[in-house]
């Protein structure tokens with residue numbers, strides 16, 4: 001599967017559609033999820049054309065991988081939820097219900113988040 005540069009997060013990165021920005025640096029952009037599933041629900045995306053963790057972690061240059069994960073941690077600090085705690089989640093592919101094919105990490109927080117996964121069967 002090839003990266004589709006018309007995906008919605010690519011458009012956000014190019015500034016073609018707006019987002020509620022939380023943080024940005026050379027490696028990553030973080031913004032509020034449009035359909036939040038927790039009081040704090042932020043998405044962090046790398047500045048590069050990667051579909052999911054599968055090709056990001058295996059194909060991206062090391063400085064981008066390090067910069068991206070440092071950005072994720074920085075977002076946690078900027079949101080002041082390091083002490084209270086937060087959860088990171090990244091969906092890859094069909095079974096995980098990935099809906100946007102630009103690698104992204106969900107960051108949830110702001111209150112107790114409950115069990116990690118609901119049992120689906």
Ligand code: AMP
Nearest residue numbers: 008019032033034035091097098099100
């Ligand atoms: P995933 O299911 O992991 O691919 O998650 C994609 C997420 O992107 C969902 O939580 C959506 O609510 C969110 N989303 C889709 N479009 C936008 C947008 N324009 N701005 C912010 N979040 C978005």
